[in-house]
Amino acid sequence: MLILQGITYTHPNRDLLFDNLSFTINQQDKIALIGNNGTGKSTLLKIIAGEILPAKGAVKTDSRPYYVPQIFGQYNDVTVAQALQIEDKLHALKDILDGNMTDNNLAVLNDDWTIEERCAEALAHWHLKDIDLHQKMESLSGGQKTKIFLAGIIIHQPEIVLLDEPSNHLDIAARAILYDYIQSTTDTLIVVSHDRMLLNLLDTVYELSGKGITVYGGNYEFYAEQKQIEENAFEQDLKSKEKALRKAKETEREAMERKQKLDARGKKKQEKAGLPTISMNTFRNRAEKSTAQMKDVHAEKIDSLSDAVDKMRKQLPDIDKIKIGLNNSGLHKGKILIDAKDINYKYGEEQLWENSLTFLITSGERIAIKGLNGSGKTTLIKIMLGEFEPAMGKIDCAANKAIYIDQDYSLIDDRLTIYEQAQKFNYDHLQEHEVKNRLNRFLFTKAHWDKSCAALSGGEKMRLMLCCLTMSDQAPDIIVLDEPTNNLDIQNIEILTRAINEYKGTLLVVSHDEYFLKQIDVEAELVVS
Structure with a gap:
């Protein structure tokens, strides 16, 4: 059982994040903790994990929770074993097996004689057999780092597991393993995620907002209906x-x-x-x-x-205040935009794809580009956008304008203010008050106009990007979305979904979020391997 009593947290600058949160989670409960960005979901998980202390209140639990953090490079300087907090045990076991059976080594090992076997089992389960426990985390991809911490569940065998955006950076195959664990486990789970397929596997939704915690007795779809x-x-x-x-x-x-x-x-x-x-x-x-x-x-x-x-x-809700109004491509539906015949790419002497790619993309289509991590999805996009040349085959592109939107919203220049960024896309020479009216439509009021773009969250950058696209003199013939939901909360995903559904041009999407793909009516797949 997990009990939170009167939990209050204030930021170092003394701003109040949440106040007097109290709730109980019973053994084997599976809880989705949701709320808009900035409400304190990740902070609350860290308090439950014991990583940070609340200003007031107490956390009572029968066993120590295991915490899978959201990965953003914070563990790059440590080894895999250090990140998993098993380095001391492994070192003690090695010493003991080498004949150095000291009281200290025995105390550190604490009779955990199967630690190496569990590590091997856990890494194999998450398709990480080639990972050395003593290599630095910085040498791993984002997906591998996430899987390392998920493997820690098998290694530590906790009764309470805290997951913070566990499907971030995972490809479809890894997500399937994660979903299977969530469905089959008897562990007590608290999950923070914007992955709505994952959220639908959980029994109860706890919504964190300025009003505190509101409990909904069902999965995410039940919550959304309520x-x-x-x-x-x-x-x-x-x-x-x-x-x-x-x-x-x-x-x-x-x-x-x-x-x-x-x-x-x-x-x-x-x-x-x-x-x-x-x-x-x-x-x-x-x-x-x-x-x-x-x-x-x-x-x-x-x-x-x-x-x-x-x-x-x-x-x-912010989504009800926003007026989007994306322009549509002027191309007639069915016009051939991209014609690729037997294309492939090389890194060194090795071909990227086992089988060369042949495909047609016509105006108005919505296509998901699918493949495992490292299969060359982003490389294919760059070939289609003319940034890379194929090593073999031929590709013709008839699109006059394409917009590439990645998960970091790199269209936004961090050196500019919000107003300056909007002006950068003001090809129709709108008057100053008209530009500011557009910014207001996307929730950027006067207080925001001089704010640096570098200080914006993922959701704010997405909204500013949409605002900029409404001011462009020419609607894009193709919009390419490369993992666009990775850094967004659910509310901002819904804003993006609404905008994309208003757009009537051609859409190419790289995303492991099947729920998002369904909502934007993706109708075809282009699979790379």
């Missing part, structure tokens, strides 16, 4: 309040018009009656006082409704 019901009810409530606000303003206008007409009639009657000036002034003062009182009554109601509407609009 959220949709909540959002529909919220939108109806917002529309009702907006309607009431419009009605209140209309009622005020009609009441004031009636009052003005009555006052005007009263004044004419008084003037006809030839009342003295002092009486006329009294009637006028009464009319003005009555008008002011009426205005106050209506203003109070309108202000109250207006405040309620403003607060609700601020609570709208």
Whole structure:
């Protein structure tokens, strides 16, 4: 059992991340921990793992959790054995087998005589047989690093496992092994992930937000359905309040018009009656006082409704605030854009692909480029974009403009500010206020315009990239997406999905995210091996 009591965390600058989180996770529960970027999911996992301490509160557990971190190069300076925290045991075992059976070596080994066998089994299970436990982590690919930590589950045999974006960098084959583990294990799991296929394998969703933890008793699809019901009810409530606000303003206008007409009639009657000036002034003062009182009554109601509407609009999900509006390719559907015949590429004297590639890509198609990690998917893209020449065969490309979008959103220049980046794509010479209006549409308000692009998260870079594409003078004939969801949370994946589904040109996608491929209606595959 895992119990969190009153967990509060503040950043080193004293900004509050989350406050007074309390919940219990029972043995063999499988929990998806989700929430927008910045809500503190990874931080909460590190607190549960004991890697960082909360400002307040306590974590109580029956056994020590095993933590699989999100990989971003932080372990490059250590060996595989050090990253897995087994180096001391392996060293003690070697010493003992060499005849150096000291009390210290026996204490370090702690009767774990099968540690080497489990290491070999774990590495083989994750197709890492050629990995030496004493080699540096920096020599491994991102997928291999992730698999090293996943192999640690077999080595350490924990009862509680914490997984932070475990499918990042994994190809389809490795994801299948991961999915099988999640389905079959009796370990207690807490998983942070944007991989919705993975999230659907978990029993319960814990949503972390500014309100704390909200529990949904089902997998991700159940959660999404419940959220949709909540959002529909919220939108109806917002529309009702907006309607009431419009009605209140209309009622005020009609009441004031009636009052003005009555006052005007009263004044004419008084003037006809030839009342003295002092009486006329009294009637006028009464009319003005009555008008002011009426205005106050209506203003109070309108202000109250207006405040309620403003607060609700601020609570709208970001995806509902964004107006995308990507332009579409002007090419007619079915025009041949890429014609490749028996192409291959060489690194040194060796061919990249066992069988040379022959294919046609026509305008309007949506194609997934598939293959294991290292099979040459990115190389093929660079050949299609004209950056590489094939070593053999022939390729013709009739696309006038292609946009390449990678997982790091390299279209964004980190040396520029957000406003300068938008201006870089302002080929239609929009006025300054129009550029800033576009930025506002993608949630970049005045407070963001002078912010450096280098400080943006993956989701923010994606939104800025989409904003830039809306300002281009010519819609791309082809958009190429190379692992575009790797650094995005679920909300930003949905924003990207909506944008891609608005685009009517040709789409080439490299992605291991099958859920994403299904959502953007990919209809064909080009497999490399």
